[in-house]
Amino acid sequence: MLAFDVMTMSLAVLMLILSSSENMELGLGLCHNQNEFDCGYEEDGVRKCIPVEWKCDNLVDCRLNAVDELGCRYVHQCRQGTFACRDGECIDAAFKCNGFDDCGDGSDERGCEEQSRHEAKCPEGQFRCRKGPCITVHAKCDKDCPEGDDEEGCTPTATNGSCAEHEF
Numbered sequence: 224m225l226a227f228d229v230m231t232m233s234l235a236v237l238m239l240i241l242s243s244s245e246n247m248e249l250g251l252g253l254c255h256n257q258n259e260f261d262c263g264y265e266e267d268g269v270r271k272c273i274p275v276e277w278k279c280d281n282l283v284d285c286r287l288n289a290v291d292e293l294g295c296r297y298v299h300q301c302r303q304g305t306f307a308c309r310d311g312e313c314i315d316a317a318f319k320c321n322g323f324d325d326c327g328d329g330s331d332e333r334g335c336e337e338q339s340r341h342e343a344k345c346p347e348g349q350f351r352c353r354k355g356p357c358i359t360v361h362a363k364c365d366k367d368c369p370e371g372d373d374e375e376g377c378t379p380t381a382t383n384g385s386c387a388e389h390e391f
Contacts, residue, residue, distance in 0.1 A: 258334075263288060274334020281307035282316055306331055317346045323356045 254261040254272035262271040262285030273284045279295035281303075301313035308314060308326035318325040320335035345357030352358060352368035364377035 260291060262286075262290060276330065276333035279307075280319075280330075281305060281313075282319065315346055317357070321345075321351075321357065323352075325356065 254270075258275055259272040260275050260278045262273060265271045265285075265287050271285060273291060277284045278291045281292070281301045282305075283289045283292055285291040301307045304316050305313045306316050306319045306326075308328060309330040310326065310328050312326055314325050314331060319331050322332070322335075325331050345351045348360055349357040350360050350363050350368075350373055353370055353372045356368075358367045358373060363373045365373075367373050
């Protein structure tokens with residue numbers, strides 16, 4: 224009976240070692256704190272940690288293995304290339320970390336660093352406000368940005384206080 228217990232214990236220890244080495248290889252569970260999710264190593268050999276809020280957000284942030292989207296159950300399905308807000312709304316992936324609460328619940332800005340917010344780009348055909356949303360280029364020059372930066376470089380079209388026939 225003692226030999227059986229020793230073998231059972233040895234098997235359990237071996238399984239623990241194998242599972243730990245697998246986690247080490249994939250890099251799972253080894254980030255700095257509980258607010259980060261470990262993607263493992265990327266193509267460049269550097270370990271990548273992402274905010275836990277980015278796990279199961281319908282966007283692959285762990286590019287090499289997509290482990291941040293594995294095993295996720297989505298209440299609402301969003302198209303690929305979109306971001307799933309916590310409330311189920313789907314927004315364009317370009318709005319994630321753009322410094323503006325596009326979801327209305329703040330989930331598209333959670334876990335974003337200030338630097339990545341400023342580097343965010345708008346989809347083609349849109350203008351990036353310094354603070355706030357992306358707006359369509361057709362809305363430029365009519366004060367849609369919170370700081371009015373969509374007015375920069377615009378020339379007034381009405382010179383005598385009246386509008387042209389295509390303006391109002």
